[in-house]
Amino acid sequence: MGRYARKVSTGPAFKRLPRAVREQQMLDSAVQVFSRRGYHGASMDEIAEVAGISKPMVYAYLGHKEDLFVACLHREGTRMMEAIAGAAAPDLPADERLWRGLRAFFGFVGAHRDGWAVLYRQARGEQRFARELSVMRARLVEVVSGMLDHALRAEGREAAETELEVVAYALVGATESLADWLADRPEADPEKTATRMMNAAWLGAGQLLSGATWHPPTV
Amino acid sequence: MGRYARKVSTGPAFKRLPRAVREQQMLDSAVQVFSRRGYHGASMDEIAEVAGISKPMVYAYLGHKEDLFVACLHREGTRMMEAIAGAAAPDLPADERLWRGLRAFFGFVGAHRDGWAVLYRQARGEQRFARELSVMRARLVEVVSGMLDHALRAEGREAAETELEVVAYALVGATESLADWLADRPEADPEKTATRMMNAAWLGAGQLLSGATWHPPTV
DNA sequence: GCGTAACCTTACGCATGGGTAGGTATGCTC
DNA sequence: GAGCATACCTACCCATGCGTAAGGTTACGC
Structure with a gap:
């Protein structure tokens, strides 16, 4: 007999919540702990503790540590892409589209520093998650490079795919770097x-x- | 009594080498294994095995795992900075200085993909090495931002330090990103x-x- | 030729932390 | 209010891998 019975004698010390709610709580905790400790440094025990739940519940709902991390990646990645996509307006001129995308992106990072850390600081270097990560980054690169391509065609010109890809990579990389700079300076x-x-x-x-200087359009 | 005696009866199965040589071999192996497996994924046993030596030797010469990793970081980082510094020529125009620095940098990454992976893919996310890493990056940023500052003053203008720092960060980030792109494409x-x-x-x-396009100066 | 320092080994201790077994309360359905 | 699925727990197993103890052998100075 475990100690469970003893606690219950004074009434349940926990709340029973529906699965969907608990899952989100767990993901919140996981993102927080992963971002603080890194993938390996984070223990399932700590994640469970922060979520106010016991470890087997995490396993029951979200599976093994890798699955849990992937779930975090997906959730945060989706949120980020939504934030950026929401700022897009395909028929604006290229500079304004880029500007809006950047603003949305930095806004997201500023508001979700934990999520950002998980996505781009921890996931790198673990080749286990290379696939997930490269898919997400590819989507970003695709958005940027599609934007460039669109702007080029509007002027009746075009460029090799590799060229566009490289420029897009450079843009994304510069932005990520500044995002780190931002994340470290509250x-x-x-x-x-x-x-x-x-x-x-x-x-x-x-x-x-x-x-020369560029100024944001006065809204 | 260990099994050592048995092996020796057929002659020593290993070579006795001076410390300095063994240390470099160990660092070579460590960089290789760290880059393949990541910091946590790398085991001291495997590093020792790849170096053709037994584990206690690694501990005797290079200390604990963290020390070993820091030693890798330092060696590779120093090599990189030397490669870049060697390409510098303070009195050239800004674009040519930047160009030479970039070429040296990408040349280094292309030739030392393992070292690069250790430096920038693995060391990130382990806040344990944040200090070492930020020192190295700061040196890079300083070089770039110093270059920009120099070019500005040559035109009789100047800019706030933060501005320069941000631009330098963006440049470094873009370059790192393309270095990753390069490292993944042999x-x-x-x-x-x-x-x-x-x-x-x-x-x-x-x-x-x-x-518009920019072309490298014809040497 | 002999001691001693440097090189190198095998074999193990042991903490950490992922993952699980087995059992208890609660609320919903009929 | 009996039955059943769901939510939840405590306590444990055990593989992995860092780090070390104890000892064997070779080279080199004197």
Whole structure:
């Protein structure tokens, strides 16, 4: 006989909640703990404890540690893509589309630093999750490179796919890097960071050095 | 009595080598295994085995796992900085300095994909190594931002430190991202990748979309 | 030629943490 | 209010892998 009976004699110390709710709580805790400790550093015990639940429940609902991490990846990734997609407006000029995408992205990272850390700091380097991660990154790259392609065709020109891909990679990488910069500086302003990023990305170092600046459109 | 005596009866199965040589062998193996398996996935046993030596030797020479990893980080990081610094020439125009730095960097990554993986894929996410890593990245950012500052002052202008830092971060991030892109594609050409990076960084998306291109100076 | 330091080994201790077995309360259905 | 699925628990197993103890052998100085 476990100690469960003893606790119950004073009434249940826990609340019974429907599965869907508990699952979200667990994912919240998991994202938090994974982001603090890293994939390996995070223990299932701690995740369960933070969620206010016992370990077997985590296994019952979300499976093994890898499954749990993948679930976190999916949830946070989906949220991020939605945030960005929501800012898109296909018929705007390229610079304004890029600007809106960047602003949405930095806004998301600023608001979900934990999720961001899980997605891009922890998942890297674990080749176990390479597939999941590359799928997500590919979607991002596709969005950006599609945008560039669209803008090019509007001018009657086009470029090799590899070229577009490389530029898109560079853009995504620069943005990720600044996102890290932002995530480490709680006092920094996402909007301002997005503007700076836009300047660097749109104008390039050459024009920046010549004194050119890009300003967000006055809404 | 161990089994050591038995082996010796047929002559020593190993070579006795001076410490300095063994240490380098161990570091070579460690970089290789860390890059393949990740920090946690790598076992001291495997590192020792790859080095053709037994585990206690690793502990005797290079200490605990963390120490060993830091030693890898330092060696590879130093090599990288040397490769880049060797390409620098302070009195050249900014674009050519950037170009040379980029070429050296991509050349290094192309030639030391394992070292690169250890440095930037594995070390991230382990906050244990955050200090080491941020020091190295800061040196990189400092080089880039110093270069930008130098170029600005040459035109009689200047910019706030934060501005320069952000641009430098974006540049470094974009470059790291393309380095990953490169490391995953054995058939890709470092030189070409450097040129593309230069185009994106120097000209910016805006000019690229207008059809501008940057070409490496003909040596 | 002989001691001693440097090199190198096998074999094990033991903590950590993923994963599970087995059992208890609660609420919904009929 | 009996039955059953669901939500939930405590307590444990055990593989993995870091780190070490104890000892054997070879080279080199003197």
